[in-house]
Amino acid sequence: VTPKAGGWSRACFVGLGIGIKKPFTEVIKANIGDAHAMGQRPITFLRQVVALCTYPNLLDSPSFPEDAKKRARRILQGCGGNSLGSYTASQGINCIREDVASYIERRDGGVPADPDNIYLTTGASDGISAILKILISGDGKSRTGVMIPIPQYPLYSAAISELDAIQVNYYLDEENCWALNVNELRRALNEAKAYCNPKVLCIINPGNPTGQVQSRKCIEDVIHFAWEEKLFLLADEVYQDNVYSEGCQFHSFKKILYEMGPEYYNNVELASFHSTSKGYMGECGYRGGYMEVINLHPEIKGQLVKLLSVRLCPPVSGQAAMDIVVNPPVPGEESYAQFIKEKESVLNNLAKKAKLTEDMFNKIPGVHCNPLQGAMYAFPRIFIPSKAIEEAKAHKMAPDMFYCMKLLEETGICVVPGSGFGQREGTYHFRMTILPPVEKLKILLEKVKDFHIKFLEKYA
Amino acid sequence: VTPKAGGWSRACFVGLGIGIKKPFTEVIKANIGDAHAMGQRPITFLRQVVALCTYPNLLDSPSFPEDAKKRARRILQGCGGNSLGSYTASQGINCIREDVASYIERRDGGVPADPDNIYLTTGASDGISAILKILISGDGKSRTGVMIPIPQYPLYSAAISELDAIQVNYYLDEENCWALNVNELRRALNEAKAYCNPKVLCIINPGNPTGQVQSRKCIEDVIHFAWEEKLFLLADEVYQDNVYSEGCQFHSFKKILYEMGPEYYNNVELASFHSTSKGYMGECGYRGGYMEVINLHPEIKGQLVKLLSVRLCPPVSGQAAMDIVVNPPVPGEESYAQFIKEKESVLNNLAKKAKLTEDMFNKIPGVHCNPLQGAMYAFPRIFIPSKAIEEAKAHKMAPDMFYCMKLLEETGICVVPGSGFGQREGTYHFRMTILPPVEKLKILLEKVKDFHIKFLEKYA
Structure with a gap:
């Protein structure tokens, strides 16, 4: 059984060791498509309907909109x-x-x-x-x-x-x-x-x-x-x-x-x-x-x-x-305006982050990233120098696993090695979500860049 | 793959045929341990906590008790x-x-x-x-x-x-x-x-x-x-x-x-x-x-x-x-009194219905029912006359399946044949939940009794 991408993060945290001082203050879990954990807010209408279904006394509450009540009753x-x-x-x-x-x-x-x-x-x-x-x-x-x-x-x-x-x-x-x-x-x-x-x-x-x-x-x-x-x-x-x-x-x-x-x-x-x-x-x-x-x-x-x-x-x-x-709110319904605002805000943000991520990765030497046309991940190809490949082998690790462990240890950024998804022999990748908020994502990408350049230097 | 007990009810409804007039007005699904479907009310405190977790805006609502909010926050x-x-x-x-x-x-x-x-x-x-x-x-x-x-x-x-x-x-x-x-x-x-x-x-x-x-x-x-x-x-x-x-x-x-x-x-x-x-x-x-x-x-x-x-x-x-x-409410907490009232009402009712069911089944000739010490089902043993067993065989049905189909067709009561659970060779049973409300359960048991007596007469 291959572990899920999320299983990798637990493996990482075990690998990190407990109580050992690290050069970062926070682990950023960019390894799994878990939007709310990365700070995305739930769509209000969806939660209102589920809350109404959960506790139908709320159907009498004036603080819930009629269209949500209608969905819940149905x-x-x-x-x-x-x-x-x-x-x-x-x-x-x-x-x-x-x-x-x-x-x-x-x-x-x-x-x-x-x-x-x-x-x-x-x-x-x-x-x-x-x-x-x-x-x-x-x-x-x-x-x-x-x-x-x-x-x-x-x-x-x-x-x-x-x-x-x-x-x-x-x-x-x-x-x-x-x-x-x-x-x-x-x-x-x-x-x-x-x-x-x-x-x-x-x-x-x-x-x-x-x-x-x-x-x-x-x-x-x-x-x-x-x-x-x-x-x-x-x-x-x-x-x-x-x-x-x-x-x-x-x-x-x-x-x-x-x-x-x-x-x-x-x-x-x-x-x-x-x-x-x-x-x-x-x-x-x-x-x-x-x-x-x-x-x-x-x-x-x-x-x-x-x-x-x-x-x-x-x-x-x-x-x-x-x-x-x-079956979300439709034009003419009370909740439509808020719904469409929330929906577009999430999707526009994701689109912005997709472009940002592609652009920033492609500025890093030894990294190539295809356009993120959809979904919520970047899967950049990374050049790993042969010295690093040898050291990975000495540690009985796949080279990209070695790379991701180093990235985690040095920056606190958790991504998943390409070998967890499969890749052409001799190529190396990692998967990173684009879910962190824009400002955080920028910092994260800068950190990856610095790490990668130092990594190339170290194993040149 | 053996179907679950609930799967049987769908089989029954197909067996019933659509549009054919039946000698009952309502199908009573006594085949599956589905308490709320039989009219049992949810425990208020549980639903309050889940609703608060679902829609955290409610954490500011004065209509939810503090102990529920405390659980939800945790x-x-x-x-x-x-x-x-x-x-x-x-x-x-x-x-x-x-x-x-x-x-x-x-x-x-x-x-x-x-x-x-x-x-x-x-x-x-x-x-x-x-x-x-x-x-x-x-x-x-x-x-x-x-x-x-x-x-x-x-x-x-x-x-x-x-x-x-x-x-x-x-x-x-x-x-x-x-x-x-x-x-x-x-x-x-x-x-x-x-x-x-x-x-x-x-x-x-x-x-x-x-x-x-x-x-x-x-x-x-x-x-x-x-x-x-x-x-x-x-x-x-x-x-x-x-x-x-x-x-x-x-x-x-x-x-x-x-x-x-x-x-x-x-x-x-x-x-x-x-x-x-x-x-x-x-x-x-x-x-x-x-x-x-x-x-x-x-x-x-x-x-x-x-x-x-x-x-x-x-x-x-x-x-x-x-x-x-x-982790339900404990003595001293705001919701305790209501919680314990609801809990005891459900459990006392079930205890009453367990006894009622045992007693009523044991009054029916050719039916024996062990005490319902726990859980939420009766599993009475039923005598099936050899003529009925022959007719079941002619229909390529297990005898208790034949019995349960007849019960459903004549009374609208849906129970599960013992052969769905396994039983000693040559013995026959069915499983019936005790979840219907007391008054409904009494009527149901009377109907089973009338059916069984007529069944014994018909196949004597």
Whole structure:
């Protein structure tokens, strides 16, 4: 099992030792996409609705807006005994699945979405794990292969290893802004066919840790490839609201699939995932999420529901939070002005920080950073001198792990080595979130710069 | 994968057909331990604290009591950025794990509990699945065997089947009020050794679906057996607050283990589970829970934390709810009087309904029901005439499934057939919750009685 990116920070703190004086006053956890922990404020409307659902006496309070009360009443009506404390259907509350379906239809310009294909989940991870569990089977050469991007988000390698499936790597093209190239998919698939049965293709768009936003053309190519090779598509789209670069736009796999015509949308199996944790809400702690699964064989669907029913239901306050993500205030509603102000403030800030981070990294000698088109991470490539590589080897550490440990020890900045996500042999990276407030982020980037220059000098 | 007890209700509703007129006006879901859905009111204090954590503006509101605000502030201080929206450590928020440890110490008369051994979980099911995942290994004859009571709660059989472990049944003694007999444990273990490697012993106390409360002597015997046979003990103690019968008392495995002396408490590995879902709170939807694991080998502990980190963290509002379960108002605090009134009202009502249910079932010819000493279910044994058994066979149904389907079709009452939990060959049971309000429960029991008498007549 590969540890999650967050697990790395604990490892770091252990590595730091207790009571030893360090040349910094504060550890900055830039290792995990945990917005509120970095000072981002919750969206008021979302919290108002969840508080109203939690303690319905507040429905009589004049200090809560009517549109929030309306949402809360609707959610409570979907709960047994009108209580967040009741179990819901394993698939989630009906009216919230309806809201998710409407959201998808609006997002995708009217492409129909069926609430029956929506499953509310305990964060996106839970959905991804469940789908993989259902799809993986076979032994030896017939064992299911799961294609994942390299670099990847470590949930995938962890789930694949836990389920004893075969991880099939396809490499994103760093020289081309981490684009996904179908020739590379084909290479990976053909090689994998010799030792397993590749059945699943995972896509992360916008990318984590790489931050690229896929073009419409690229998505069409991937869908055609999946159709041709009969691959089940998993589209991890949790950063769908996090797109910053000019000229970039989020296209859902579902929408493009539909627009490619019935031969495609009647045949390609697709699961796509969303979450309350990212976007402009950053509500990681609620463990809310949904997946939409299309063209799933009815028998497999029965198995999926059975599997999900073992964990009874997703947390109900997370379901409520998900409802507000897909059903926020609309123009004309009392809370709209404040909502849109808060939303835009978060997203504009992230866009500013994405640009700032790219620019500052690219000013450091021996560092190259692709544009952060979306998501909330930078994944710069770093030059590590051969003397440092040797010293890392002497410490039985990956060179980028050695680099990140040194960075932490000298600056208090916690980032995740590229080897935790996978990277081309001989290249080194780290992942850093852009979540700290702008002023703090600037200081942090300056510190990384100073550290890197000294590091290059030391090991020259 | 065996469906959960709740899954059965959906199967029923499908079985009922849509639009066909039925001889009842309402379906009564007595199939699942879902207290709020059956009309039980949440504990005010718990919801106040969770609402305050959700929307901290309320900390300035004069309509919330100070003791609730104090709890909320403490929980928020344990959260990154003081927000329920941040990820927590995979093991859960530190100060809540401290509160859990203090609770266990108070409950167990001072037996020490270490917060480091406490893991907050997504309901008890999540903890049970995680521990089983860590403990199961091997192939063929060396495959891990997991001993579970029959009748059992279907989470166990589902998890065992999902993990490809070997289910080793030991039978509870129905003639002796569903007691656990160590001779039967020994029989099951010895037989299992021929085809697997039995390493884990699961206990449910108070029992689900059987409602027995284990005596101190019985627990001592089980612990001695586990020590002798080097079995890992899983103690499912989620009904620890649900004890009704005079002369019965809940004893935790941890406490008895400690009192048996260092030879036992330094050696026996034990995981025990608790939850927000049962007790007097009935907060199933929050998916809150904890497990305490003692004597776990440090390497295995490392694996457990790694495994838990894949799902990032348990839902934070569930963690907050768990905190109030273990840290409720105490005498002298503003909310104490209301809290204790609400708590006792729920528990006294359940005790009344436990007795009522036992008495009414035992008045029905061909039905025998053991005392409901604890938990929240009756599991009566029902006589099914051989003519009915034949008709069930013709429908390719288990006889008790046939019985429960008929009960549902004729009365609208949804209960779960004993075959969903396991029972001795040739005996038939069903599980019914005692959660409906007293007046409704009386009507329900009268309906079951009328149905049963007519059923006996029809198939005489």
